[in-house]
Amino acid sequence: MRIRVVSSREEIFTLNPNERIVHLAFRPSNKDIFGLVETCPKIEVLQLPKSYMNTVSKSIEMFLQMQRVQLLEGDVWGHRKDICEYYAxxxxxxxxxxxxxxxxxxxxxxxxxxxxxxxxxxxxxxxxxxxxxxx
CATH class of the missing domain: 1.10.10 (Arc Repressor Mutant, subunit A)
Known part of the structure; x- marks a missing residue:
């Protein structure tokens, strides 16, 4: 199982539409999350670091629930994005x-x-x- 690691806003719109698990390594805005769900309609899990989870609005949490996307807290320990864009x-x-x-x-x-x-x-x-x- 692989987790797609996204480290910048610009990267969201270049994602494969079949991505199912995405880790955002930056503090996303509401617009970023809407763009992610639009770009990856099959997304099932959105993972954010603990420090960024506190800044996610209730409206985005409700939006993700309606889209059946799980919002999880977590990190990709020891992953180097410059080597591979996926964390296995x-x-x-x-x-x-x-x-x-x-x-x-x-x-x-x-x-x-x-x-x-x-x-x-x-x-x-x-x-x-x-x-x-x-x-």
């Missing part, structure tokens, strides 16, 4: 989630443990569990 979630994380699901662990326990070990946000772990790993 390690396969070991996927295997860990799948193994815990097979063991019958509770969803909350999986989210908590995997997020602590992998530095992924619990919301992102929950999204991965619903989208990537059918058990």
């Amino acid at each position: 979630i390690p396969s070991s994380v996927m295997e860990k989630i799948q193994g815990m699901k097979i063991e019958g662990k509770a969803t909350e326990e999986i989210e908590k443990r995997v997020s602590r070990e992998s530095k992924l946000n619990p919301g992102m772990v929950a999204y991965i569990m619903t989208k990537e790993i059918p058990v």
